Amino acid sequence: MSSYPIGTPGEPWGETERAEWLSQQRRQRSYETDVLSAIERLRPHFNIEQYGHLDYGTDSYPLMAIRNRDWCDDLPVVLVTGGVHGYETSGVYGALQFVEQQAMNYAGRVNVLVAPCVSPWAYERIHRWNPNAVDPNRSFYPNSPAQESAALMQLVASVRDRVLMHIDLHETTDTDETEFRPALTARDGKPFAPDGIPDGFYLVDDSARPQPEFQQAVIEAVEKVTHIAPADDNGEIIGSRLVARGVIQYPLSQLGLCAGMTHARYKTTTEVYPDSAGATPDQCNAAQVAAVCAGIDYAQAHR
Template identity: 55%
Template sequence: MKQFYPIGQAGTPWSENEKETWLAQTEIKRSYNDLVIIKIDALRDRFQVEQYGALSINSERYPLFGVRNKNWHEDKPVVLITGGVHGYEASGVQGALKFLDTQAEAYSTEFNFIVTPCISPWGYETINRWNPFTVDPNRSFHPDSPSEECAQVMAYVHNHSQNILAHIDLHETTDTDESEFRPALAARNGEDYIAGNIPDGFYLVGDISNPTAEFQTAVINEVRKITHIAPADEDGKLIGEKVVQEGVINVPVKKAHLCAGFTNAEFNTTTEVYPDSDNVTDEECNDAQVAAILGALEYLKNCR
């Protein structure tokens, strides 16, 4: 097997030594405090801001926050919005914060909101998919999770509600998925790296056991006002999965232990913004995440 990644030996899974080498090469590239915590603090007069935990690698630098509407009533349906499961996917974090700042109050007469804007703050600062221990949080939402990011947010959400109507998990698919993160994954596992394709545009990942096609369509139609929807490739697929409707693939989210599957929400979806397009700005990517949430909420309003 040809060597394709600078850490480890091709065909051999990483030991703790390789994982420590990987961690030693990471560096802080942006500020969680300046770009996230300050924005969360600015919401305190309008929302309930709660610290639900912290990361053990540096508990003072990486506190974990959830945000809920102040006019919380048990008889209203609960909508969960999660961002920053993969810390490097910036628009998920900033989109969740922008939704809180600009739209959440208008919808809080009808819905309760639980919003966790940045589940993986170390990953946000170092622009990484993994946590410091080479664990992918978005494959780790299950009991006895090896990811403290997952364990702490699951406990927080379940503490506030066992009955989630909808869960919208905000993500990106970036060019670095192929240039860095998927090669690193293959190297860590001692597998060969097989190159894939990055979809050119926005798409959704639905739940194969709960596809909610009309709900997904409502989200896509709102997002297309902001950015282009990813077309299927020549095989009718996106990231190797069959396109079941425009801009939508379905996967077994619970079996894969994805964030969007850790509740029993009646409606769930994972957004995938494409920030590396020449046709979008960072702010438009944030707006696309907000649009996805609004498309979901308008659908939920009209179907109840």
């Protein structure tokens, strides 16, 4: 059974345990300083919009999205999301860097829609969940229990059928094994089984509609920036069979994952490993940018 310090092993959390967990969460960085200020600097060249608002007690967060200035309804949409898990830093910074460094290169070719920090409360606390101990990245379905997920789905609703590519930027960190997976199993009253952390970048394709050539195009681009995660001794990455170099598959929509929220032909979830001895924070951010660009380039060329 899990030895997590909150709850009784084998019993799912109730309100008391969730309140105890919430009482231990502390703000460690600033969404306003790190994210909102970076978005504001993009305003001269992009359309910035608020698509929602989170109110958690005394904490209040505007949810912001970025669009290209020359939006054209005749063009397909590429969707970039980051910070669905707020603690996964390069997902947020990579999305912002893509807009700053590369997005204008796609003017007149595709419409670019970026939500760089879907979960600002969790960003500030370097956590996976929202304050209700709900994982937004398992909550992309109707009547979502996560405000973060519901707001993003509402933003995308009007273009949902026109999204050609959706890339959702994530990280797999050492704290997945030391904190977040133990917390998850404790919350759900299940035993914790250590699984290990893959050393390197990998992708999660959609098992319902796989696009292997698209995934490999992203892998090949990212490999120029950082190393690709090998399979473990069982031929797996985090318990899932490797279907190609650096690629595993999940049923994205069935699991309520962000990357499954549209009808995009091309979709993937990136997973950078920032705790690797062979990768720096700058490399992780650059890997996310490379993944986005490679994904858009492939999708546009194979519409």
